[in-house]
Amino acid sequence: MASSVPSIEAIKLIKQYDSFTALDNLNLRIEGAKCVGFLGPNGAGKTTTLKIFTDLIHRSSGKALINGIDVHYDKKKALAAVAALVERPEIYPSITPREALMIIAKHRGVPAEIRNKKIEDALHEVHMEDWSDKKVGKFSKGMKQRVDIASTLLNDPEIVLLDEPSSGLDPRGMSEVREMVKNLKKRKRLIFMSSHLLSEVMDVCDEAALIDHGKLLAYDTIQNLTRRFSAGGSALDVGFASPLVDNEVIEVIRKIHEVTSVEMLDDRNLRLKFVGNAQTQAQILSELVALRLGVNSFKTASSALEDVYLNLVKENV
Amino acid sequence: MHGLAANPEAQPFERANNKVPSGLAQCRVQAGFEFLNYVRSARFYILLGIVATIGIAIMAVMYVYKPPTYLSSPMAFYSVWWGNVVSLCVILTGIFFGADAISTEFQNKTGYYLLPNPIRRSSIFIGKWIASFLASAIAISVYAAITLADGAIYFGSNLPYQLGESFVFALFYIFPILGVSFFISSVFKNNSYSILVTAILLLFGFSYIAPLITSLSNSEPWYVLSYGAGIIKNVLSSSGYPPHEVVIAGSSSFNATIPEGLAIMFTYFVITLILGITLFEKEDFD
Numbered sequence: 001m002a003s004s005v006p007s008i009e010a011i012k013l014i015k016q017y018d019s020f021t022a023l024d025n026l027n028l029r030i031e032g033a034k035c036v037g038f039l040g041p042n043g044a045g046k047t048t049t050l051k052i053f054t055d056l057i058h059r060s061s062g063k064a065l066i067n068g069i070d071v072h073y074d075k076k077k078a079l080a081a082v083a084a085l086v087e088r089p090e091i092y093p094s095i096t097p098r099e100a101l102m103i104i105a106k107h108r109g110v111p112a113e114i115r116n117k118k119i120e121d122a123l124h125e126v127h128m129e130d131w132s133d134k135k136v137g138k139f140s141k142g143m144k145q146r147v148d149i150a151s152t153l154l155n156d157p158e159i160v161l162l163d164e165p166s167s168g169l170d171p172r173g174m175s176e177v178r179e180m181v182k183n184l185k186k187r188k189r190l191i192f193m194s195s196h197l198l199s200e201v202m203d204v205c206d207e208a209a210l211i212d213h214g215k216l217l218a219y220d221t222i223q224n225l226t227r228r229f230s231a232g233g234s235a236l237d238v239g240f241a242s243p244l245v246d247n248e249v250i251e252v253i254r255k256i257h258e259v260t261s262v263e264m265l266d267d268r269n270l271r272l273k274f275v276g277n278a279q280t281q282a283q284i285l286s287e288l289v290a291l292r293l294g295v296n297s298f299k300t301a302s303s304a305l306e307d308v309y310l311n312l313v314k315e316n317v
Numbered sequence: 318m319h320g321l322a323a324n325p326e327a328q329p330f331e332r333a334n335n336k337v338p339s340g341l342a343q344c345r346v347q348a349g350f351e352f353l354n355y356v357r358s359a360r361f362y363i364l365l366g367i368v369a370t371i372g373i374a375i376m377a378v379m380y381v382y383k384p385p386t387y388l389s390s391p392m393a394f395y396s397v398w399w400g401n402v403v404s405l406c407v408i409l410t411g412i413f414f415g416a417d418a419i420s421t422e423f424q425n426k427t428g429y430y431l432l433p434n435p436i437r438r439s440s441i442f443i444g445k446w447i448a449s450f451l452a453s454a455i456a457i458s459v460y461a462a463i464t465l466a467d468g469a470i471y472f473g474s475n476l477p478y479q480l481g482e483s484f485v486f487a488l489f490y491i492f493p494i495l496g497v498s499f500f501i502s503s504v505f506k507n508n509s510y511s512i513l514v515t516a517i518l519l520l521f522g523f524s525y526i527a528p529l530i531t532s533l534s535n536s537e538p539w540y541v542l543s544y545g546a547g548i549i550k551n552v553l554s555s556s557g558y559p560p561h562e563v564v565i566a567g568s569s570s571f572n573a574t575i576p577e578g579l580a581i582m583f584t585y586f587v588i589t590l591i592l593g594i595t596l597f598e599k600e601d602f603d
Contacts, residue, residue, distance in 0.1 A: 017603075079433065080435045090429070
């Protein structure tokens with residue numbers, strides 16, 4: 001039965017290649033408008049999972065449900081609300097981006113009266129307007145990737161499945177992909193995104209699912225994950241407007257309640273480790289501000305998720 | 318462990334209102350897209366060039382040597398001009414437009430662009446097949462146009478109706494030829510293997526092995542596609558449609574009747590189409 005909020009669910013999902021088990025009884029349910037990072041080492045089963053959800057490969061057993069509909073039995077209905085970008089799709093070299101997007105728009109049933117507008121908007125969003133009528137065969141890898149990304153924006157999808165979407169892009173392209181994901185979040189979409197870039201997941205995702213050897217290790221909000229699994233407590237990256245030249249200042253910061261260590265990243269940036277929760281973070285921030293040191297940035301350190309990742313993956317070896 | 322939503326945040330949600338088109342409509346869209354790709358590809362013009370070259374070469378030979386046997390009647394002329402050559406042209410279209418039609422989706426990763434959409438694999442397969450048929454029919458029509466142009470030099474507008482029949486049979490022959498080539502293309506995920514096996518089977522397998530089996534077994538090769546396609550040439554025989562069985566010195570040779578020929582081609586088409594779609598449905602993009 002179709003659910004009222006977007007959802008994807010793997011139930012006892014198994015993918016077996018001869019003697020190799022790519023997915024081993026994977027159980028995972030994600031629902032609601034949010035962005036979930038899908039993390040794991042190479043060969044953990046991330047892409048396999050996304051491929052099963054998009055009918056690129058068939059599961060050996062179990063279920064892959066999208067909005068409550070099994071992709072294996074009713075792919076057309078299940079994927080009607082989904083846009084996906086898995087691996088690096090190629091487009092026929094003799095086709096232009098506009099034509100490539102047109103076929104997807106038609107297959108997805110974007111109404112004829114708004115089709116051209118949707119295509120223009122998607123091309124604009126990935127900054128490919130100037131290339132819209134050039135043949136894809138002459139494009140760089142990054143440009144093709146932009147067209148692929150544009151194809152996921154066409155039908156205002158409820159669910160977006162992305163397999164390392166910024167891989168292969170230059171720094172500007174990576175930043176644009178993150179912005180695109182953030183924009184999708186603002187439109188209340190469910191985004192399920194595999195990535196090797198923990199900083200990217202920290203930046204755009206609300207939750208993370210960690211997988212290794214085809215098994216789910218953990219799924220929770222990033223904040224809960226860092227609290228539960230980070231060995232050295234949570235970490236914060238703090239930026240200052242002026243260089244911190246006085247060691248005494250660092251000593252003062254070290255004495256802030258619940259801060260366990262202070263690491264100098266450079267003369268304007270510190271990483272604070274602390275034990276506590278979001279309220280503790282707020283308290284640390286207010287104490288830093290009270291010190292009048294010119295704090296100009298304050299965010300959860302990506303290394304916190306790295307700690308979680310390394311701890312969980314290490315435990316699973 | 319079972320991963321449950323840690324923070325469901327079931328926010329008010331407005332579903333997109335797109336209605337996914339029917340399978341038939343998606344086949345049509347896919348066919349249009351594939352056909353556009355074909356007519357922009359070098360292979361389409363290479364095949365047209367080959368077909369035109371064959372036609373012009375025969376035209377030149379006819380003009381220079383004026384072979385009296387073949388110029389004795391329109392049927393004799395069109396039998397050699399069209400009947401002897403068009404089957405080869407159809408086989409070439411199968412190799413050019415069918416041999417890598419499916420395998421390329423795996424090898425060149427174009428399947429990754431289309432498949433994660435609400436479209437059945439069978440719709441993609443059939444859409445591609447239709448596009449290949451249209452491209453093939455254009456190539457055969459070009460050859461037919463050159464044939465008619467040369468025929469007009471010698472016989473004016475005197476066209477035997479059997480030429481029309483043969484043209485229809487040739488178009489019908491595209492069905493099983495593309496069926497076979499699409500099936501082979503579904504077996505392999507590598508274009509080179511797929512093209513090689515298709516070319517060997519269509520150019521040599523049916524043409525040389527089947528007559529050999531026939532001569533050894535002295536039985537009708539009703540299971541061979543090229544035997545059924547013999548109706549394309551036989552219908553243009555100037556001495557009338559050849560008998561079903563001809564016995565010379567105790568050894569039989571066979572000619573498919575028109576219903577037999579059509580049935581053989583149709584059966585090949587249906588079986589290979591079903592097998593091809595089934596394989597494509599089951600293959601993993603890994």
